[in-house]
Amino acid sequence: MANKVAVELTKKGKGRMMCTVGIGGRIPGILKSTEGTDMIIAIDGCSLYCTRKSLEFAGFTVNTHVVLTELGVVKNKQLDVDANDVNEVLVKLEKVLGI
Numbered sequence: 001m002a003n004k005v006a007v008e009l010t011k012k013g014k015g016r017m018m019c020t021v022g023i024g025g026r027i028p029g030i031l032k033s034t035e036g037t038d039m040i041i042a043i044d045g046c047s048l049y050c051t052r053k054s055l056e057f058a059g060f061t062v063n064t065h066v067v068l069t070e071l072g073v074v075k076n077k078q079l080d081v082d083a084n085d086v087n088e089v090l091v092k093l094e095k096v097l098g099i
Contacts, residue, residue, distance in 0.1 A: 001045055001068055001073055001081055001085070001086070001089060002043045002044060002045040002051065002068055004081045004086050005043060005068070005086060005089050005090060005093060006043050008086060008090055009090070009093070009094075009099075014094070014099045015041065015099075016037070018030060018033060018034050018037075020050075020051050020054045020055065021054075023054055023055060023058045023060070024054045024057070024058065026058065031058065034055075034058075034060060035060075039063040039064070040055060040060055040061065040062050040063050040064075041062075041063065041064040041065075041066065041097065042055055042062045042064070042065045042066070043066050043068070043093070044065070044066070044067045044068065045067075045068050045069065045073070045075060046067065046068070046069045046075045047067060047069060047070075049065075049067070052065050064097065066093060066096060066097070068089060071089065071092045071093065071096070072092070073085075073089055
C-alpha cells in the first residue's frame with residue numbers, strides 16, 4: 001500500500017518517489033537525485049519503519065514520517081491493493097501532509 005500511495009502522489013505531482021532499495025543499495029544516481037530534493041517524506045506501511053530506516057542509514061534526514069497503520073490501514077499480506085482503499089489512504093495522507 002505504501003508503494004502504491006507513493007506512486008499515486010507522484011502521478012498527481014505532489015512529490016517525487018525515490019527508490020528506497022536503490023538508496024539502500026547506494027546506487028549513485030539515485031543517491032544524487034535524493035540529495036537534490038527539498039524535503040524527504042518517508043511513507044512506511046507499518047511500525048517496522050523500513051523506509052525511514054533505509055533513508056537514515058544512507059545519511060538522509062527524513063523531514064516527515066508517515067506510518068500507514070497509524071492512519072488506520074490494516075497490514076496484510078495481500079499483494080493486490082484495492083483502488084478504493086488507495087484513494088481513502090490518499091485523502092488521509094494529503095490531509096496529514098497538507099498537500
